């Protein structure tokens with residue numbers, strides 16, 4: 409059980425005392441109800457956590473979700489955009505609302521020490537054996553999604569319209585949303601009026617949720633730059649054009665895009681995450697390869713940064729007398745994720761009614777990215793909110809010490825399981841019931 413894992417006896421005692429204090433205070437609070445967690449749902453989570461699958465290989469995971477929805481009476485279509493699953497529950501005339509979860513896990517070796525930690529290894533697309541872990545908490549999202557599906561079936565009399573549950577593959581490689589849309593998500597199935605999703609967060613305590621109007625996540629572009637020189641003997645630089653020196657100048661000049669070219673009010677990141685060239689001390693190579701990630705929110709800023717990267721790379725090569733222009737290619741792109749402000753306000757209000765206003769906070773946007781952005785850009789108001797996953801006591805302790813708890817994608821990321829799942833089901837159900845609510849009277 410997570411309530412005893414990796415805690416010192418003293419912190420366990422402190423927690424027990426805190427729990428007693430909370431229990432004593434409970435009758436005084438008119439706390440909105442967060443129903444208990446179905447033990448079967450915890451077992452479902454543990455199974456998903458123990459059996460993670462890499463992006464584009466989520467066959468068994470998808471089958472488990474499809475089977476749950478079928479049992480609940482959804483019309484289920486598997487194999488949408490790869491391993492994607494779509495479940496439709498029709499409940500009379502009314503709006504259509506889509507709820508999305510992701511299916512995939514990451515090539516990370518779990519080091520949480522949990523009794524149900526993953527020990528799975530799988531072959532990646534390059535044929536290498538890698539460890540696999542639900543280090544982004546997509547197992548939380550799937551479990552909450554299944555729990556919400558069950559609640560929506562139970563609560564049928566309280567809503568009307570069409571519920572579309574979507575389990576998307578390959579979020580971590582930002583391919584699944586596009587693939588599902590290309591496979592007719594908005595045409596073969598009822599097109600939603602609203603799209604919602606949650607993502608767990610180790611920065612928010614379990615029991616709370618966070619919402620963000622407007623941009624919540626940045627766009628992401630992966631850029632490959634190949635700088636061409638003229639190789640030769642390391643002792644005879646006069647016979648060469650050294651691409652290592654051009655690359656070094658280019659990396660530094662690229663830093664001036666953010667610091668000197670763009671509007672300081674507009675956030676952007678340019679990171680050169682990889683630089684490769686040469687084989688030996690005394691050989692000047694023919695070329696050097698750079699790999700960059702670019703993050704922005706605004707589309708114009710994004711284009712300005714990408715244009716500047718190409719311009720600077722070309723100019724530095726020209727300054728060195730390179731024999732040919734560098735190759736600059738954007739190899740992977742994900743747009744920024746925009747939370748429709750009107751829908752965000754409605755979702756936040758529904759969450760506050762269900763969880764209590766104190767348990768709904770507004771959180772800052774982040775420079776990470778997500779292909780959830782695609783559902784909104786395809787013309788439907790969309791909102792993603794954050795589900796607190798941090799053990800509240802551990803988070804308080806970390807905050808007091810000025811450190812952060814293990815982040816998403818960390819080998820140590822361990823959501824505070826039961827309260828996170830319980831709050832997630834209550835939150836998603838509250839949002840869906842609001843968006844599919846029967847008009848008063």
Ligand SMILES: [Zn+2]
Pocket residue numbers: 544580816817
């Ligand atoms: Zn992730």
Ligand SMILES: [Zn+2]
Pocket residue numbers: 510544545546579607
């Ligand atoms: Zn994620």
